[in-house]
Amino acid sequence: MNQLVALRDGDQWVQGVEEVKGFVKNYFENNFRESWENRPNLNRVLFHSLSIEDNTFLLEPFSLDEVREVIWNSDGNKCPGPDGFNFNFLKACWEIIKYDIMDFMHEFHSNAVLPKAITASFLALIPKKDHPQALSVYRPICLVSSLYKILSKVLAARLKKVMGKLISEVQSAFLPNRQILDGVLAFNELLDLAKRRKDKCLLFKDGVVGFVLVCCLGL
Numbered sequence: 001m002n003q004l005v006a007l008r009d010g011d012q013w014v015q016g017v018e019e020v021k022g023f024v025k026n027y028f029e030n031n032f033r034e035s036w037e038n039r040p041n042l043n044r045v046l047f048h049s050l051s052i053e054d055n056t057f058l059l060e061p062f063s064l065d066e067v068r069e070v071i072w073n074s075d076g077n078k079c080p081g082p083d084g085f086n087f088n089f090l091k092a093c094w095e096i097i098k099y100d101i102m103d104f105m106h107e108f109h110s111n112a113v114l115p116k117a118i119t120a121s122f123l124a125l126i127p128k129k130d131h132p133q134a135l136s137v138y139r140p141i142c143l144v145s146s147l148y149k150i151l152s153k154v155l156a157a158r159l160k161k162v163m164g165k166l167i168s169e170v171q172s173a174f175l176p177n178r179q180i181l182d183g184v185l186a187f188n189e190l191l192d193l194a195k196r197r198k199d200k201c202l203l204f205k206d207g208v209v210g211f212v213l214v215c216c217l218g219l
Contacts, residue, residue: 004125008133027135028123048166058158062105064098070153081143082120090146104147105154118148 006015007023014023050058076088090097108114125138132138144152164175173180194201 007135050162050165054162061109062154064102067101067105067150067154070150070157079143081122081145083145085146108151118145
C-alpha cells in the first residue's frame with residue numbers, strides 16, 4: 001500500500017500522519033478557495049445562443065433509456081467513491097436498483113439540488129513522476145459517488161449534442177467532430193507566416209496544473 005509519510009514544504013519537511021494530513025488539507029483548501037475580486041463583466045459580449053428546440057431538448061425529463069445507456073457505456077472497474085459502488089455493481093443489480101436511481105434523477109430534475117452526501121468525494125493523489133516529494137507533483141483525482149457520476153454523465157451526453165453550436169470554430173479540441181490537430185496545423189501556419197514576414201509576435205503557453213478552479217460568483 002502506498003503511503004505519504006513526508007512531504008516537502010519549500011525548504012522544510014512535513015512529517016507525521018496528522019501533520020501530513022493537515023498540510024494536504026490546507027494546501028487544497030487554499031487552492032480551491034475563491035477570493036472575492038473585482039472582475040470585468042461580459043454583459044456587452046454577444047454569445048451564441050441555443051434555439052428553442054435545443055433548450056427544450058436539454059430540459060426534458062431524464063429517461064430510463066438514457067440513464068441505462070450512460071451506465072452501460074461506462075467502465076465498470078474504476079475505483080468507487082465514498083458510496084463504495086462502481087458501475088459493475090450498477091449493471092449487475094440494474095433490475096433491482098433502476099427505479100431508485102430514476103427517483104434520484106427525477107428529484108434533481110425537479111429541484112436542481114444535490115444532497116451534500118452525493119457531492120462528497122475522495123481525493124486520490126497520483127504521482128506524476130517517481131519519488132515525488134512535493135504536492136505539486138501529484139495529480140489530484142476526485143473519486144465521486146456513483147449517483148454523481150451518473151448524473152454528470154447524463155448531463156454531459158446532452159450538452160455534447162449542442163456544445164458545437166455555442167463554442168467558436170477556433171476551438172478545435174475536446175468537441176465532437178473537431179480535431180485537436182487542426183489547432184496545431186493552424187499554429188504552425190501562423191508561425192511560419194510570422195517568420196517569412198519577419199513580424200514580431202507574442203506567444204502565450206497555457207500553464208498546466210493538477211486542478212482547475214472555476215469561478216461561479218455571479219452566475
